[in-house]
Amino acid sequence: xxxxxxxxxxxxxxxxxxxxxxxxxxxxxxxxxxxxxxxxxxxxxxxxxxxxxxxxxxxxxxxxxxxxxxxxxxxxxxxxxxxxxxxxxxxxxxxxxxxxxxxxxxxxxxxxxxxxxxxxxxxxxxxxx
Numbered sequence: 001x002x003x004x005x006x007x008x009x010x011x012x013x014x015x016x017x018x019x020x021x022x023x024x025x026x027x028x029x030x031x032x033x034x035x036x037x038x039x040x041x042x043x044x045x046x047x048x049x050x051x052x053x054x055x056x057x058x059x060x061x062x063x064x065x066x067x068x069x070x071x072x073x074x075x076x077x078x079x080x081x082x083x084x085x086x087x088x089x090x091x092x093x094x095x096x097x098x099x100x101x102x103x104x105x106x107x108x109x110x111x112x113x114x115x116x117x118x119x120x121x122x123x124x125x126x127x128x129x
Contacts, residue, residue: 001029002024002027002034002044004027004091005027006023006045006047006048007051007052007092008026009026010048010098011097011099012098015041015045015099023044042105049109049110049113052092052095052096053113053114053117056117057117059085060121061121061124063078063121064124
């Protein structure tokens with residue numbers, strides 16, 4: 001609940017414009033509870049980034065399960081999968097967009113994590129033929 005609220009607040013206001021108080025209000029909890037679980041705004045952002053990469057990892061694993069018999073069929077299936085993923089979690093997409101374009105301190109590590117996941121998915125596809 002707190003992570004989802006933080007992701008939404010960071011997406012809307014950017015990391016610099018967000019505050020623990022606003023995250024707490026969005027989550028319906030006290031600022032003290034947020035700080036009990038996440039000692040700082042930076043630690044909260046790190047947890048959000050970790051959650052985003054976990055979700056992206058789930059997507060990357062699912063991509064490797066698409067039968068790659070025909071490039072056109074694969075491409076269509078991939079587009080549908082991506083659309084469903086982001087339609088199911090538009091806040092995640094907004095967070096990614098904001099974080100990567102603001103080029104804050106977590107943009108580089110988050111981008112690198114996404115590139116690594118993409119590389120593993122491509123390796124998995126190549127291994128499957």
